[in-house]
Amino acid sequence: MRHVFRTTALAATLCVAASLAVAATAGADTDWPVFGGNWQHQRHSELTQINVHNVNRLEPAWTFDTKVSGSFQATPIVVGRVMYVSLPFNGVVALKADTGEEIWRYIHDRIKSRPMCCGPANRGVAVENGLVYMGTVDSRLIALDAQTGKKVWDVDVTGGEQGVHEDADTLGKDLNTNGGKMTVAGTSGAGINMAPMVVDGLVIVGITGVGYGLHLDKPDPNAPLGEVVGIAGKYGRRGFMAAFDAKTGQQVWKFDTVPATGWEGHFRKTTPDGVPLPRNIAQEKRELNKYPDAWEYGGGSAWSTPAIDRENGLLYFGTGNPSPQMEGSSRPGDNLYTASLVALDVHTGKIKWYYQQVPHDQWGYDVASPPVLFTANIKGKQVPAVGEAGKTGWFYAHNRITGKLLYKSDSFVPRKNFFKKPTEAGTLIYPGVIGGSNWSPVSVDEQRRDVFVAGIHWPVRYTLHTLPANADHGELKYSSMAPTDDGQRYGILSAINLDTGKLRWQHKVDQPLIGGVLSTASGLVFTGLGEGKLIAVDADTGKQLWAGQADAGVNAPPVTYTVDGRQYVVAAAGGNKLFGYQTGHTIRAWALPAP
Incomplete structure (x- = not known):
């Protein structure tokens, strides 16, 4: 579903913004109209002006200073020669796509009384029928006029219901904070966080931040990732994915990622693909009645922008970890539908199937990377497929109609002590809570038969602690998971065969990869680095061909498009505070020298 988008009136252009354009001819414009480039979320462009032979000639085309510093994760949307980008803390700018000149700016009036669950980052907007749609860190869905940036409507998607905190503050005072060198945080x-999708008059978004876990944060603001703490109890709430009327913002349907009945599931002893889990099933069943309301706090954030199969009327998205994070004693059972890939009817929100990658997750293995749609060749048959790059370090491919697992790929990251429990001495685990693959979107090149995955190798230490009894509580055991500081971390860009799941090549970089991937028909794969570079590698070999410098970490998904026949490659350079990557506030565009 790829079409050429020519410059016309804005409203007409928006109506046909269904997929990424084919190679541009002289004077033509090619858009990036939706989050994943096309409905399938393939992040693959048919543009060939920039290729393996001339990519080393790329030069800065323009730079836009947003003047807003913070973790910058947005995918730019380009429609009708205009680029729309959501900024940290939910500002939005509209820019001229060929020069980066600002057209308008929206400044978000955040509800200060609400905790900002997951940092300031936003992953993008949706543009349709003359409106720009954005989900916010304070759980609102907003529609802006695409020509002026003026707010058209504003809906509170949670109705102010933010979550349950029980006695977290009291417990936090007693945690082992490394001699007071770390501070307790968490809400x-x-x-x-996700970019919305608009289909058939519906705007679809989901909420995040509900898989409760306390954090021990280091006082150094540039230090990467503190400890994540899991404590049994009634913390958090359940997540949801919902659809809203695109004209009015009225809710049409809502799917709760944790069901009110049956969330205990089948008490699986293994993952669905057969990997043993360290669960005491008999004990979980005995204690099930002790926690009848655990589902109310069940977690299951909706992290990933859904991919939509318009032909079959299905949408696909991933869910987060159960709540409380890591500690499973107060939530017996499989904890459906957390840590799952879920398929819904796009018009009603009714569940069609789910695949729980990790039942009763105790490691923070959210299904965070957005799913991608493609056609797989399985034993000589063409099968409509949906794939997802897991924090577990495998790429999962399913029959997108039935949910049947077609294959689980070769591991694209090293692994050790996978699915092991915490110990008092600390168990070294990889991949851990960071991934695998984190929220970074993949790219799919169906001609080369490859999916390109941004991977992370960063060991974590999983430790069991005892909280002594005091006047507020009895003796409690809790666990913590902390990334290692021994320098044993790096990133891996992998090419995986779409039909077999076999690794074809890997390109190793110095720092964990977080941000996303773009591929082109000319044989290029682009991804950003935390050290402040956008790189291009050969899609056939994985050899690096080019690097473009930015002034902060390039930890957002790159996109490509043309204006007047000139191809641009663009990414936000705002870094990532959690990973210790230098934060900044620019959007960077590269192109070949103008003729």
Whole structure:
């Protein structure tokens, strides 16, 4: 579903913004109209002006200073020669796509009384029928006029219900904070990180931040990732994915990622693909009645922008970890539908199937990377497929109609002590809570038969602690998971065969990869680095061909498009505070020298 988008009136252009354009001819414009480039989320462009032979000639085309510093994760949307980008803390700018000149700016009036659950980052907007749609860190869905940036409507998607905190503050005072060198943080504030999708008059978004876990944060603001703490109890709330009327913002349907009945599931002893899990099933069943309301706090954030199969009327998205994070004693059972890939009817929100990658997750293995649609060749048959790059370090491919697992790929990251429990001495685990593959979107090149995955190798230490009894509580055991500081971390860009799941090549970089991938028909794969570079590698070999410098970490998904026949490659350079990557506030565009 790829079409050429020529410059016309804005409203007409928006109506046909269904997929990424084919190679541009002289004077033509090619858009990036939706989050994943096309409905399938393939992040693959048919543009060939920039290729393996001339990519080393790329030069800066323009730079836009947003003047807003913070973790910058947005995918730019380009429609009708205009680029729309959501900024940290939910500002939005509209820019001229060929020069980066600002057209308008929206400044978000955040509800200060609500905790910002997951940092300031937003992953993008949707543009349709003359409106720009954005989900916010304070759990609102907003529609802006695409020509002026003026707010058209504003809906509170949670109705102010942010989550339950029980006695977290009291417990936090007693945690082992490494001699007071770390500070206790953590809330269950619900927000929206994902870019919305608009289909058939519906705007679809989900909430995040509901998989409760306390954090021990280092005082150094540039230090990467503190400890994540899991404590049994009634913390958090359940997540949801919902659809709203695109004209009015009225809710049409809502799917709760944790069901009110049956969330205990089948008490699986293994993952669905057969990997043993360290569960005491008999004990979980005995204690099930002790926690009848555990589902109310069940977690299951909706992290990933859904991919939509318009022909079959299905949408696909991933869910987060159950709540409380890591500690499973107060939530016996499989904890459906957390840590799952879920398929819904796009018009009603009714569940069609789910695949729980990790039942009763105790490691923070959210299904965070957005799903991608493609056609797989399985034993000589063409099968409509949906794939997802897991924090577990495998790429999962399913029959997108039935949910049947077609294959689980070769591991694209090293692994050790996978699915092991915490110990008092600390168990070294990889991949851990960071991934695998984190929220970074993949790219699919169906001609080369490859999916390109941004991977992370960063060991974590999983430790069991005892909280002594005091006047507020009895003796409690809790666990913590902390990334290692021994320098044993790096990133891996992998090419995986779409039909077999076999690794074809890997390109190793110095720092964990977070941000996303773009591929082109000319044989290029682009991804950003935390050290402040956008790189291009050969899609056939994985050899690096080019690097473009930015002034902060390039930890957002790159896109490509043309204006007047000139191809641009663009990414936000705002870094990532959690990973220790230098934060900044620019959007960078590269192109070949003008003729």
